[in-house]
Amino acid sequence: xxxxxxxxxxxxxxxxxxxxxxxxxxxxxxxxxxxxxxxxxxxxxxxxxxxxxxxxxxxxxxxxxxxxxxxxxxxxxxxxxxxxxxxxxxxxxxxxxxxxxxxxxxxxxxxxxxxxxxxxxxxxxxxxxxxxxxxxxxxxxxxxxxxxxxxxxxxxxxxxxxxxxxxxxxxxxxxxxxxxxxxxxxxxxxxxxxxxxxxxxxxxxxxxxxxxxxxxxx
Amino acid sequence: xxxxxxxxxxxxxxxxxxxxxxxxxxxxxxxxxxxxxxxxxxxxxxxxxxxxxxxxxxxxxxxxxxxxxxxxxxxxxxxxxxxxxxxxxxxxxxxxxxxxxxxxxxxxxxxxxxxxxxxxxxxxxxxxxxxxxxxxxxxxxxxxxxxxxxxxxxxxxxxxxxxxxxxxxxxxxxxxxxxxxxxxxxxxxxxxxxxxxxxxxxxxxxxxxxxxxxxxxx
Numbered sequence: 001x002x003x004x005x006x007x008x009x010x011x012x013x014x015x016x017x018x019x020x021x022x023x024x025x026x027x028x029x030x031x032x033x034x035x036x037x038x039x040x041x042x043x044x045x046x047x048x049x050x051x052x053x054x055x056x057x058x059x060x061x062x063x064x065x066x067x068x069x070x071x072x073x074x075x076x077x078x079x080x081x082x083x084x085x086x087x088x089x090x091x092x093x094x095x096x097x098x099x100x101x102x103x104x105x106x107x108x109x110x111x112x113x114x115x116x117x118x119x120x121x122x123x124x125x126x127x128x129x130x131x132x133x134x135x136x137x138x139x140x141x142x143x144x145x146x147x148x149x150x151x152x153x154x155x156x157x158x159x160x161x162x163x164x165x166x167x168x169x170x171x172x173x174x175x176x177x178x179x180x181x182x183x184x185x186x187x188x189x190x191x192x193x194x195x196x197x198x199x200x201x202x203x204x205x206x207x208x209x210x211x212x213x214x215x216x217x218x
Numbered sequence: 219x220x221x222x223x224x225x226x227x228x229x230x231x232x233x234x235x236x237x238x239x240x241x242x243x244x245x246x247x248x249x250x251x252x253x254x255x256x257x258x259x260x261x262x263x264x265x266x267x268x269x270x271x272x273x274x275x276x277x278x279x280x281x282x283x284x285x286x287x288x289x290x291x292x293x294x295x296x297x298x299x300x301x302x303x304x305x306x307x308x309x310x311x312x313x314x315x316x317x318x319x320x321x322x323x324x325x326x327x328x329x330x331x332x333x334x335x336x337x338x339x340x341x342x343x344x345x346x347x348x349x350x351x352x353x354x355x356x357x358x359x360x361x362x363x364x365x366x367x368x369x370x371x372x373x374x375x376x377x378x379x380x381x382x383x384x385x386x387x388x389x390x391x392x393x394x395x396x397x398x399x400x401x402x403x404x405x406x407x408x409x410x411x412x413x414x415x416x417x418x419x420x421x422x423x424x425x426x427x428x429x430x431x432x433x434x435x436x
Binding site: 089 | 222224226232269280307328329332
């Protein structure tokens with residue numbers, strides 16, 4: 001469909017199409033935008049991409065971190081000497097309670113939870129659980145890192161693991177899957193509470209939400 | 219909301235946010251994706267962006283063109299010597315009828331129309347008409363380029379100008395606006411035909427569409 005487009009735009013569109021949530025049509029629109037109008041945005045993007053080289057994943061929670069924002073493992077509570085990468089600012093924060101671990105699928109889930117300012121434990125970014133119902137090796141490795149951490153720091157049992165999955169049937173399924181994988185690793189395994197969202201209306205709440213709100217009334 | 223993110227990711231997200239249709243949340247998600255997992259996609263993007271340097275806008279229709287895909291103005295039908303840029307492959311195609319001009323808002327509209335293989339005239343990419351109901355200078359300049367072209371090549375009157383705007387109330391409004399701007403520049407000024415879309419169902423068609431289908435029955 002793009003035969004009328006110059007080669008460089010087609011190539012850039014092909015690259016943009018590889019990004020999550022960008023379809024072929026939006027990729028073309030973006031490539032044309034970048035070609036036609038925006039030297040400034042183009043420079044910003046190129047600079048931004050090249051600066052990414054510094055970014056690594058936190059060796060404990062797998063949140064992206066850069067040398068500026070993280071600290072060396074030795075400075076964190078419960079740091080293990082076999083972790084060679086940097087710790088992120090959360091994992092290296094000694095004032096946080098590292099025996100409470102929130103497992104989330106996405107980095108953006110962590111950001112939203114951090115914005116509440118109400119969680120003072122640490123995280124594990126698991127990545128999106130695939131729909132086939134079993135984990136690929138790299139996700140098993142992340143859970144393995146958590147297990148090693150809990151074994152070394154808390155003699156095999158953390159205080160609490162919160163399964164921060166979405167309140168959907170897929171999220172429920174994934175939580176069950178991960179709970180099995182983590183069996184016995186924490187004194188308490190919990191999920192985020194369900195009920196009426198702030199700003200919602202009782203009249204329009206679905207049965208499940210309203211039922212959960214009744215169960216969790218306070 | 220992104221204070222927990224490393225600086226390079228925040229900066230890249232800020233750049234991505236400048237792209238049309240990318241919101242702040244998606245920008246963060248994309249930046250994290252690029253940082254965390256994809257050296258390959260990152261390289262594709264960087265290469266793609268740097269190759270854009272060659273791309274210019276066709277001096278006649280303003281569709282992006284690169285030295286490889288376009289030809290020098292002299293080779294096109296009705297080429298004017300005062301146009302210094304390259305012509306795109308459509309504007310330099312001597313087998314097309316340059317006295318029929320389709321005015322569209324977006325490059326992607328042109329691509330969709332070209333895919334039909336049914337239009338053999340030329341185009342003018344006007345860019346999205348702003349909602350304030352008057353054109354900024356650069357859009358007036360594009361219309362000016364068209365006027366100059368028609369005056370030089372067809373003594374001030376093209377055979378037909380098709381206003382290729384969306385079949386919406388906004389599109390109708392814009393078509394009226396542009397028709398005024400172009401008054402007298404073509405023997406015929408038309409719009410794209412309205413009726414039932416292929417694959418649509420009469421039962422579910424809205425009144426306007428069905429009314430148009432009755433008017434345009436064949």
